[in-house]
Amino acid sequence: MSKRIDVSDLNIYYGDFLAVEGVSMAIEPRSVTAFIGPSGCGKSTFLRSLNRMHEVIPGARVEGKVVMDGQDLYGSDVDPVDVRRTVGMVFQRPNPFPTMSIAENVLAGARLNSKRMRKSEADDLVESSLQGANLWNEVKDRLDRPGAGLSGGQQQRLCIARAIAVKPDVLLMDEPCSALDPISTLAIEDLIQKLKSDYTIVIVTHNMQQASRVSDATAFFNIAGTGKPGKLIEMADTATIFSNPTQKATEDYVSGRFG
Numbered sequence: 001m002s003k004r005i006d007v008s009d010l011n012i013y014y015g016d017f018l019a020v021e022g023v024s025m026a027i028e029p030r031s032v033t034a035f036i037g038p039s040g041c042g043k044s045t046f047l048r049s050l051n052r053m054h055e056v057i058p059g060a061r062v063e064g065k066v067v068m069d070g071q072d073l074y075g076s077d078v079d080p081v082d083v084r085r086t087v088g089m090v091f092q093r094p095n096p097f098p099t100m101s102i103a104e105n106v107l108a109g110a111r112l113n114s115k116r117m118r119k120s121e122a123d124d125l126v127e128s129s130l131q132g133a134n135l136w137n138e139v140k141d142r143l144d145r146p147g148a149g150l151s152g153g154q155q156q157r158l159c160i161a162r163a164i165a166v167k168p169d170v171l172l173m174d175e176p177c178s179a180l181d182p183i184s185t186l187a188i189e190d191l192i193q194k195l196k197s198d199y200t201i202v203i204v205t206h207n208m209q210q211a212s213r214v215s216d217a218t219a220f221f222n223i224a225g226t227g228k229p230g231k232l233i234e235m236a237d238t239a240t241i242f243s244n245p246t247q248k249a250t251e252d253y254v255s256g257r258f259g
């Protein structure tokens with residue numbers, strides 16, 4: 001559980017378009033790493049390269065290395081489906097399966113992976129995953145009702161429960177709170193704090209307060225202009241990025257002077 005990721009010299013393409021260029025970084029286990037930067041600089045693209053979701057787009061490819069606890073995720077012997085099981089993902093818009101029950105939503109990913117589960121096993125996994133996502137108390141009396149009947153913040157926590165039910169080592173979250181109200185946002189931030197003792201967490205956010213509240217390390221990406229590749233400008237512990245960055249562009253961005 002909770003693995004270290006080392007990225008070296010990663011270039012990420014959509015066909016001929018180089019969207020992200022030359023990224024090297026280390027992502028520490030049992031910590032939260034935030035990706036920040038202006039729209040279009042490649043945060044989501046880079047995030048998706050960490051669990052081999054990028055290549056599902058026709059023509060999309062990467063060059064370089066992503067190594068997780070010593071294993072090259074792009075090695076020829078590696079099955080991308082295994083990578084996606086180990087490195088889970090939560091998206092911007094909560095996307096529960098609307099007609100499936102709350103319990104079946106939690107089990108959806110796990111059922112794809114495992115042989116048949118006994119009912120008691122499935123019940124335990126539903127409870128522990130919903131507990132882990134801080135949602136159990138709110139839904140324990142309506143586990144057989146549709147997932148679509150929950151509030152937006154509850155649906156996002158349901159998606160987190162679905163992701164952790166697969167027992168990943170790493171959780172990638174792409175702007176997980178951008179569709180949520182402030183109270184639900186704080187609930188997700190509390191949850192992220194709790195989850196980091198068990199997982200490596202990477203979160204993309206446009207909310208500077210959120211990055212400074214939840215993350216241990218922050219990576220600032222930028223883009224020189226339309227059609228140019230996004231690049232990692234600087235990465236350091238979050239306090240340093242927000243109070244004493246080395247690059248002027250970082251300082252301008254975190255102080256709200258651009259982007």
Ligand SMILES: Nc1ncnc2c1ncn2[C@@H]1O[C@H](COP(=O)(O)OP(=O)(O)OP(=O)(O)O)[C@@H](O)[C@H]1O
Binds near residue numbers: 014038039042
């Ligand atoms: N499926 C795709 N096909 C072709 N180009 C794409 C695709 N997805 C993203 N891009 C391009 O890659 C670049 C980086 O996009 P990306 O979505 O990673 O940026 P981002 O930093 O996540 O932006 P935002 O903050 O708006 O979410 C952009 O130029 C974008 O137009």
Ligand SMILES: [Mg+2]
Binds near residue numbers: 043044045174204
């Ligand atoms: Mg994005």
